[in-house]
Amino acid sequence: MSHLDHTPSTPGKFKIDKSPYYSRTRWHSSAAKLTLWSFLFVALIFLFFYRSPSSSSNNPPSSDPSRRYLASTTWSGAAWEKRVRTSARIRSRNGFSVLVTGAAGFVGTHVSSALKRRGDGVLGIDNFNDYYDPTLKRARQALLERSGVLIVEGDINDVALLKKLFDMVPFTHVMHLAAQAGVRYAMQNPGSYVHSNIAGFVSLLEVCKDANPQPAIVWASSSSVYGLNTKVPFSEKDRTDQPASLYAATKKAGEEIAHTYNHIYGLSLTGLRFFTVYGPWGRPDMAYFFFTKDILKGKSIPIFEAANHGTVARDFTYIDDIVKGCLGSLDTAQKSTGSGGKKKGPAQLRVFNLGNTSPVPVTDLVSILERLLKVKAKRNVMKLPRNGDVPYTHANISYAQKEFGYKPTTDLQTGLKKFVRWYLSYYGDKKAVVR
Ligand SMILES: O=C(O)[C@H]1O[C@H](OP(=O)(O)OP(=O)(O)OC[C@H]2O[C@@H](n3ccc(=O)[nH]c3=O)[C@H](O)[C@@H]2O)[C@H](O)[C@@H](O)[C@@H]1O
Structure with a gap:
């Protein structure tokens, strides 16, 4: 206690008072200072742990900005x-x-x-x-x-x-x-x-x-x-x-x-x-999903083709x-x-x-969607971009x-039918809000 009382928090800020005859007033002011500094110290510790991701069990993490x-x-x-x-x-x-x-x-x-x-x-x-x-x-x-x-x-x-x-x-x-x-x-x-x-x-x-x-x-x-x-x-x-x-x-x-x-x-x-x-409840970032959305909106859809007008195909698998x-x-x-x-x-x-x-060519996937949706797609055929896509998969x-x-x-025709049915019932009139 007395040690803390007489040690400056910032070196050189105060001189250590070595007198044994300190007054009662002075003791009170030191005690007040100690209380203040202790409070600040505890508050800092609290703030540190509250914000620390490792102690985030009560908070959603934000480690990926x-x-x-x-x-x-x-x-x-x-x-x-x-x-x-x-x-x-x-x-x-x-x-x-x-x-x-x-x-x-x-x-x-x-x-x-x-x-x-x-x-x-x-x-x-x-x-x-x-x-x-x-x-x-x-x-x-x-x-x-x-x-x-x-x-x-x-x-x-x-x-x-x-x-x-x-x-x-x-x-x-x-x-x-x-x-x-x-x-x-x-x-x-x-x-x-x-x-x-x-x-x-x-x-x-x-x-x-x-x-x-x-x-x-x-x-x-x-x-x-x-x-x-x-x-x-x-x-x-x-x-x-x-x-x-x-x-x-x-x-x-x-x-x-x-x-x-x-x-x-x-x-x-x-x-x-x-x-x-x-399939139903699928991912909106996937081609079959956003093709459906865009065909219904009358927007053109980009269809990739491989080198020399080669087919791009996927081994589409039903959920x-x-x-x-x-x-x-x-x-x-x-x-x-x-x-x-x-x-x-x-x-x-x-x-x-x-x-x-x-495997089914992506062009066939689009044809199936056209039949199910009863809407003709605006096809924008383009070269497979260099973005990591591969031309073909087959398991x-x-x-x-x-x-x-x-x-x-489940073949693609049957699976897409179930998907389209779900899509129409889920989004109904809310097509515009699908991101
Ligand atoms: O099989 C997998 O492992 C992967 O399957 C999908 O990846 P992908 O096959 O590329 O699925 P989509 O993004 O739906 O593309 C399907 C096909 O449509 C073609 N595509 C995609 C987008 C587009 O605008 N136009 C287009 O023709 C792609 O080249 C691909 O051949 C998933 O998105 C991955 O998360 C998953 O891991």
């Missing part, structure tokens, strides 16, 4: 914890308790809903970023809430939040679908791909490897990892060391990161290479087939072998193609077929 998060929820309180536990509670014999990241996304919503329907416990997490219209994500969230799935608003880079969720729920599985998607957007916002697909994945794996029990993880890779590979159909054994976009490179990096966490910590990891997934592939992967995922950060034995490491096995699915009987059953 290029992204606007719309979260405002607090992650605490008995009522909130009860909702988390209720959502994650298993309701069937031998059911799973699954943390679904990116649950308000297109694939995340469908997978969460299918898991819940069969009696698994499901807890979602999503940061509701504005890469595309967040109101669509909110509508998916409302849909899931009605079936008893809670989506926690938060970012997978928030380790404190993830830890908190694992402390509350001993998840048996993680279905990791949170990602920065889209091939062409990677040239506009490269940082968001590193933030979500690399840093976010690592932060999730860090928490999973420390968890006890460790969950088995199934996660979304992408057909884009085949990049400039020309051998068709694409097999999991083909080379994937020539990504054509930063998006593809981050997904490929994810596959290598998965290998590392499997090797060091015994995490069971399954990567799914999705092939151009489409219900993808959901079957996700559930089949979860059902055949073996347990992780480690616990609390220590490996106890070798663990499963897999990668599967999930495609439709019948060999024999590995997934062998492991869990994966067999896609």
